[in-house]
Amino acid sequence: MKKSKILIVDDHDGFRESLVESQILTEKYKVLEAYNGENALDVINANPDLSCIVLDYDFRDSYGAKRLSGLDVMEHLAKSSPHIPIIMISGITEERGRVAIESIKKHAIAFLDKPFPVKTLVEKLDSILLTNTSDTTELDAQKNLSDVGFATVSSIMAKVCKKALEASEHDMNLMILGETGTGKTSLAKAIHKLSKRGNKNFANYECGTLSSDIDKFSSQIFGHVKGAYTGAYTDKTGILEIAIGGTVFFDDITNIPLEVQKGLLKVIEEKEFTRMGDEKKKYFFQARVIAATNCNLEEAIKDNILSKDLKFRLCGDIIKIPPLRMRTDDIPIIVQSYLKNQNIKELKVREISEEVYPLLMRQPWLGNVRQLLTVVQRASNKEKKNEISFNSITESLWTEYDIDEDSLTYEKFSDLDGDLDTTITNIRKKFIIKALKQSKGNVSLAAKELGYINHRGLQYWIEKLGIKSNDID
Structure with a gap:
């Protein structure tokens, strides 16, 4: 069976080579490489049968010469090779939200933070290329649904959109x-x-x-x-x-x-x-x-x-429809679509700071899209500036999780590389214990209250979080 051909574009030699030489990647795909934007365009022109491009967001300038950025390359490809899906990668941590949004706006199909395990990239490629080889219209279906108000860009939703388009x-x-x-x-x-x-x-x-x-x-x-x-x-x-x-x-x-x-x-x-x-x-x-x-x-x-x-x-x-926690790539476009919807009169502020997206994308969202938009709407109506800020979203999350400001500090929320994961785990555990107490330990009733499609999803988290019977007494 002929292997799909992919291109890795990154100016960090060590990182690029770790991907290109990875056995679990090369077993499935024929891997090409490029070391900057200009080199990438040359490789792409020479290989019109490329199945996917893994593209770094930013490239270092060389001896004062300005290099094409990843976004510049995407603009070229939008005109010359719009059919090739692109996974944008970046090691930028300070403005991750802005980088992710810019990538999505330029029609990147996925976004990965560097460094990432090779296995993560393989799984992402599998989901994208299985989608594209089964039917090349799935991405078009996703765009068609976004055009009529169902906003999504995540690869996991491509098949859902294809089925929805067929159903129409x-x-x-x-x-x-x-x-x-x-x-x-x-x-x-x-x-x-x-x-x-x-x-x-x-x-x-x-x-x-x-x-x-x-x-x-x-x-x-x-x-x-x-x-x-x-x-x-x-x-x-x-x-x-x-x-x-x-x-x-x-x-x-x-x-x-x-x-x-x-x-x-x-x-x-x-x-x-x-x-x-x-x-x-x-x-x-x-x-x-x-x-x-x-x-x-x-x-x-x-x-x-x-x-x-x-x-x-x-x-x-x-x-x-998969839960929001399985498609967090959709969160920025869902929020943007919501804020731009002029039929929604309850919004006071319709602009949002891009720095809030990493925070939103790290939440458990047991209430899914409905809960996400409630948090955004609350922040919009309490915002005193021209755009929804990180502080406003943080305060809205405090309200949503019913957490006292003294017990959950701003620093805990803003520390994206440290305490936030622990905070999210504790929040999830608190929600589950509360639901179990209300249902008197009945897992099926608690699962329904929390929005799980059946009790097995909740049972997984009960075991993973180590929730015992004495926690709900």
């Missing part, structure tokens, strides 16, 4: 899985916008906010006529009627009572429904159904909170 091209019902706050609603909206139904209604229905009253559930979904039940004083249009011709999205589908799920199943199968209290007038149902849950589907069926038959009808296609 057919009309099968769809189930989106993921922990609480991962962006399931945003992905559903993006799929709708890219679909043939994009100019019709997107009826977003958050099942978790509904009443437990069966009549009110049914009324919200199917609609009712005046007098259909006690309290039905006027006619009401249901979500299914609003969605006709477009897409109806049921978030937290397992919160709908089973009796109402059976009615929804009947609508999906028979393509018609009636309002409560009026069995004569039938409405033709022609809408796509997208549902989402943070539950494990098989466990939800066993727990009797999801109809097995409805699950089969909804899972024409399934997309799983």
